[in-house]
Amino acid sequence: MTLRLFIFALALILPSAAKADYFAWQDPKTGLSITFPDTWKMQNNIGDNTILTVMGPSENDQPVCKVEVKEDRRYTIFPARYGDAVQKKAVSVPFWESYLSQYDDYTLGRVQDGSSLGRWFASYALASYGKHFGTVMQARRGIMFASLYNDKLYVVECSSLAHAYEKWQSNFRGIVKSVDFKKAYHELPTGEYANFLKEADQLFWSQTGPHGTMKY
Numbered sequence: 001m002t003l004r005l006f007i008f009a010l011a012l013i014l015p016s017a018a019k020a021d022y023f024a025w026q027d028p029k030t031g032l033s034i035t036f037p038d039t040w041k042m043q044n045n046i047g048d049n050t051i052l053t054v055m056g057p058s059e060n061d062q063p064v065c066k067v068e069v070k071e072d073r074r075y076t077i078f079p080a081r082y083g084d085a086v087q088k089k090a091v092s093v094p095f096w097e098s099y100l101s102q103y104d105d106y107t108l109g110r111v112q113d114g115s116s117l118g119r120w121f122a123s124y125a126l127a128s129y130g131k132h133f134g135t136v137m138q139a140r141r142g143i144m145f146a147s148l149y150n151d152k153l154y155v156v157e158c159s160s161l162a163h164a165y166e167k168w169q170s171n172f173r174g175i176v177k178s179v180d181f182k183k184a185y186h187e188l189p190t191g192e193y194a195n196f197l198k199e200a201d202q203l204f205w206s207q208t209g210p211h212g213t214m215k216y
Contacts, residue, residue: 027051030069030152031182032118036175040065056171061164062138065156065175072153087121088113091146091153096125099144099155103129104137115145117154118181122147128162141165143172150184 023040026033029051036054043053049070056063075086093111100106106129115124124145131138142159156179158172159165 025052027067027069032067032069032154033178033180034067034156034175035178036065037171054175056160056168058164061160061168063158063160063164063168063171065158065172067179068153068155068157070153071151072148073151075148076151083121084114086148087123090148091123095123095146096127096144099146100127100129103131105130117145117147117156117176118149118179119183120147120149120181143169143176145176145179147181149181152181154179154181 021038022035023038024033024035025042032051034052037056039057040054041057043055043064045051045053045066047068049068050066051069052065052067054065072090075082075090078086092113093108096108096111100108106127109126109128111123111125113123115122117124122145124143126141126143128139128141131140139162140159141162142157142165144155144157146153146155148154156176158168158175160168
């Protein structure tokens with residue numbers, strides 16, 4: 001009986017001791033919100049477009065997640081119902097190749113269109129790369145999500161030292177899943193553009209491209 005009482009008491013204590021607490025953060029400028037474990041600490045941002053950098057509690061693994069946001073109005077002319085097609089045109093393999101060029105010796109692994117980030121369509125990529133810290137080259141692996149929502153491009157990257165990626169993968173996905181954007185589209189559209197968008201699903205040119213953006 002004494003043993004049973006001890007086990008019962010232990011069962012009551014352990015869940016509360018193991019319960020994780022989380023910190024909710026929101027960017028006052030863009031309205032983006034994200035949640036991460038309170039054992040993760042905010043770091044100084046590097047890069048003009050980085051709005052948040054957090055690091056997990058392991059010097060040996062160095063898990064890091066960062067969020068970048070920048071204005072991108074190339075496709076704002078298209079109604080929200082073209083969001084999936086815009087994602088596949090604007091944020092896919094070429095985008096990730098350009099994004100990863102900031103690192104050394106990168107290898108782009110799996111790329112998946114039709115994913116989601118926050119409340120919108122997204123592309124995600126798995127990659128490995130080298131990154132210099134002073135004279136030291138780190139081998140890192142990461143998962144990255146990018147979404148072009150209304151007039152902003154959102155990129156969330158979570159990575160760790162290559163040997164520890166599987167250990168932190170669940171944390172990374174939990175942090176990414178918590179991301180949300182400031183609402184820009186209403187669920188019920190009030191109108192549509194004129195017929196110049198009739199073939200828009202085939203004609204996703206960049207607004208700054210040499211041939212314009214519309215076909216008459």
